[in-house]
Amino acid sequence: MFSFLKARRPMPAVWARTALALLLGASAGVHAQSTPGPINAGVTPKAHAQSYPGLGRPATAKEIAAWDIDVRPDFKGLPKGSGSVAKGQDIWEAKCAHCHGVFGESNEVFSPLIGGTTKKDVETGRVANLTRSDFPGRTTLMKVSTLSTLWDYINRAMPWTNPKSLSADEVYAVTAFLLSLAEVVPDDFVLSDQNIAEVQKRMPNRHGMQTRHAMWPGKEFNGMPRPDTQNVACMNNCATEPKLASFLPDFARNNHGNLRDQNRLIGPQRGADTTTPEGKSPALADGVLQASAAPAPKAPSPAPAGDNPANKAALALTQKHSCNACHALDKKLVGPAFAEIAKKHAGKTDYLASKIKLGGQGVWGPIPMPAQSLPEADAKAIASWLAAGAGK
Ligand code: HEC
Numbered sequence: 001m002f003s004f005l006k007a008r009r010p011m012p013a014v015w016a017r018t019a020l021a022l023l024l025g026a027s028a029g030v031h032a033q034s035t036p037g038p039i040n041a042g043v044t045p046k047a048h049a050q051s052y053p054g055l056g057r058p059a060t061a062k063e064i065a066a067w068d069i070d071v072r073p074d075f076k077g078l079p080k081g082s083g084s085v086a087k088g089q090d091i092w093e094a095k096c097a098h099c100h101g102v103f104g105e106s107n108e109v110f111s112p113l114i115g116g117t118t119k120k121d122v123e124t125g126r127v128a129n130l131t132r133s134d135f136p137g138r139t140t141l142m143k144v145s146t147l148s149t150l151w152d153y154i155n156r157a158m159p160w161t162n163p164k165s166l167s168a169d170e171v172y173a174v175t176a177f178l179l180s181l182a183e184v185v186p187d188d189f190v191l192s193d194q195n196i197a198e199v200q201k202r203m204p205n206r207h208g209m210q211t212r213h214a215m216w217p218g219k220e221f222n223g224m225p226r227p228d229t230q231n232v233a234c235m236n237n238c239a240t241e242p243k244l245a246s247f248l249p250d251f252a253r254n255n256h257g258n259l260r261d262q263n264r265l266i267g268p269q270r271g272a273d274t275t276t277p278e279g280k281s282p283a284l285a286d287g288v289l290q291a292s293a294a295p296a297p298k299a300p301s302p303a304p305a306g307d308n309p310a311n312k313a314a315l316a317l318t319q320k321h322s323c324n325a326c327h328a329l330d331k332k333l334v335g336p337a338f339a340e341i342a343k344k345h346a347g348k349t350d351y352l353a354s355k356i357k358l359g360g361q362g363v364w365g366p367i368p369m370p371a372q373s374l375p376e377a378d379a380k381a382i383a384s385w386l387a388a389g390a391g392k
């Protein structure tokens with residue numbers, strides 16, 4: 001489900017521009033250095049440069065700085081700053097909790113960040129629950145071994161609907177709050193660039209990362225030249241189809257009750273719904289999504305959305321503000337179809353404008369809509385388009 005959402009998330013325009021500038025800048029550099037090859041050895045770099053004169057320029061120092069934000073395990077790249085657990089809690093409740101839960105346990109949709117670690121893990125640096133086969137969940141704090149990764153991820157990618165909107169101090173604060181939930185730091189802690197390396201020494205799974213594998217290209221971190229799984233390719237008389245030797249008979253599938261309901265110690269991880277035959281439960285048979293599924297629209301819209309000027313303008317606005325990550329005109333995505341919203345709230349412009357700004361939960365199901373930061377006028381414009389029937 002998330003890869004589906006990811007595919008729809010547009011690349012922020014600033015990034016796209018910077019990436020392009022860097023690409024062009026980099027290739028210009030290569031051209032300048034290389035010596036032209038023999039005339040008929042294809043298009044030489046120089047000839048290529050000449051056929052596109054004036055294209056590209058070196059990225060400016062500012063552009064590179066905006067792009068070069070990674071924070072490494074040794075905290076190289078970490079900006080100076082600090083933030084308290086208390087301030088982090090305010091940010092969390094305003095900008096994160098509606099997706100990740102008040103305690104990081106997450107709601108029905110988003111995977112849990114906190115839970116499953118103990119004080120003992122903080123001492124040992126290995127999360128004991130990871131080795132238990134009967135422990136149902138894997139939270140972020142159970143797995144992550146480097147605090148830099150948590151800081152970096154929040155800094156570059158969260159909140160999901162508005163990445164890179166937090167200041168460095170805010171990232172420190174909200175990271176401190178998450179660490180306090182996991183009892184890695186006390187409630188009155190202030191996390192900063194000065195003490196983050198000390199806190200790293202308390203990460204519950206800090207010794208849980210293995211670098212003796214071939215995933216890393218270089219020799220750093222004791223990397224291995226070969227992968228740790230070494231299959232031998234079959235070269236003759238190879239089986240073309242796998243043969244199933246045994247399977248779970250249908251009558252046994254639900255023998256112990258619905259496994260899905262028994263698999264929820266932390267957060268919303270879903271197991272198989274064993275009340276329906278395997279493979280028969282469509283993605284939406286998931287109780288959560290089913291509860292919120294809007295009825296399928298009776299007929300597709302008569303004209304393609306783009307053909308109607310009112311639709312075109314409104315849809316352009318929804319695109320500009322990334323509403324289409326969750327909404328489509330005629331079908332339910334994460335949120336209800338705009339056509340369904342229009343039907344339910346005909347004429348209620350003010351209500352809709354306020355819901356667009358504030359977000360909410362429970363009208364269409366348990367999946368929350370985060371508050372949206374868009375200009376009042378744009379929210380009004382979308383609201384009156386919806387109130388007037390969404391182009392119908
Ligand atoms: C609109 C919903 C939403 C909001 C709001 C949101 N997140 Fe997230 N968060 C997600 C989703 C979805 C993912 C998984 C993204 C992915 O895999 O690409 C995620 C992933 C994460 C992760 C990484 C989890 C992992 O194990 O990989 C962290 C940490 C995180 N969010 C922290 C935050 C913080 C801090 C905030 C507030 C500043 C925030 N999120 C706000 C939806 C949200």
Ligand code: HEC
Pocket residue numbers: 161318321322323324325326327334335336341345352355356360361362363364365366367368369370372374382386
């Ligand atoms: C992260 C996903 C997400 C994004 C982004 C999002 N929405 Fe929603 N939206 C939802 C969900 C889920 C609901 C259903 C909430 C509920 O059940 O109360 C919803 C509901 C609505 C509603 C109906 C509210 C009601 O009370 O019936 C409107 C109107 C709406 N969204 C408009 C927008 C607009 C406009 C944008 C962009 C500015 C937007 N949404 C962005 C997920 C999203």
